[in-house]
Amino acid sequence: QSSTPIDRLQPLVEASAQRLALADQVALAKWDSGMPIEDATREASVIAGAVKSGESKDLDSVSVANFFKAQIESNKIVQYGLLAKWRRSGGAPKHAPIDLVATIRPQLDWIQIALVTALAETKAMRSDPACKDDVAKAVGKYLALHKRNADALHAIALDRSLAATCAR
Numbered sequence: 221q222s223s224t225p226i227d228r229l230q231p232l233v234e235a236s237a238q239r240l241a242l243a244d245q246v247a248l249a250k251w252d253s254g255m256p257i258e259d260a261t262r263e264a265s266v267i268a269g270a271v272k273s274g275e276s277k278d279l280d281s282v283s284v285a286n287f288f289k290a291q292i293e294s295n296k297i298v299q300y301g302l303l304a305k306w307r308r309s310g311g312a313p314k315h316a317p318i319d320l321v322a323t324i325r326p327q328l329d330w331i332q333i334a335l336v337t338a339l340a341e342t343k344a345m346r347s348d349p350a351c352k353d354d355v356a357k358a359v360g361k362y363l364a365l366h367k368r369n370a371d372a373l374h375a376i377a378l379d380r381s382l383a384a385t386c387a388r
């Protein structure tokens with residue numbers, strides 16, 4: 221195969237970035253509703269759903285759970301960063317009403333499928349000793365190609381979201 225691990229990790233990085241883009245919508249919904257950023261019940265259900273779909277692809281439950289915990293932590297980093305920024309600047313940007321449960325969480329669930337698929341397709345390279353370097357560089361490549369829509373907050377969060385990608 222001519223493509224490098226950095227290239228083959230791109231679908232995983234892209235799906236993580238898409239999940240993080242939804243954090244902006246989640247943050248707006250929480251700004252409007254005043255609900256806390258953290259929802260432990262929802263976190264448990266996200267992780268359980270991911271583990272279940274991972275099992276159907278022969279992925280080990282502990283590593284899938286750890287991967288999705290990192291996805292959730294990074295989502296919260298974006299939410300905390302945006303909400304604080306909006307408090308400092310006197311408000312969130314103008315937006316149409318956002319229904320977290322009816323609209324945004326189903327999109328997060330949809331991206332979960334892409335993430336689990338990408339985990340399955342990168343199984344071998346995720347247990348390679350070079351995995352952590354490859355993942356960090358894959359994020360670097362993604363960010364270089366998407367400079368316009370990744371500010372510092374989302375770049376940091378993208379590294380965080382992929383910090384539990386490797387098997388060792």
Ligand SMILES: O=C(O)C(=O)C[C@]1(C(=O)O)C=C[C@@H](O)C=C1
Nearest residue numbers: 246257258259262263266292295
């Ligand atoms: O669904 C939410 O309420 C979110 O804030 C999203 C999310 C996630 O990343 O899936 C992140 C933080 C919450 O604790 C629960 C779930």
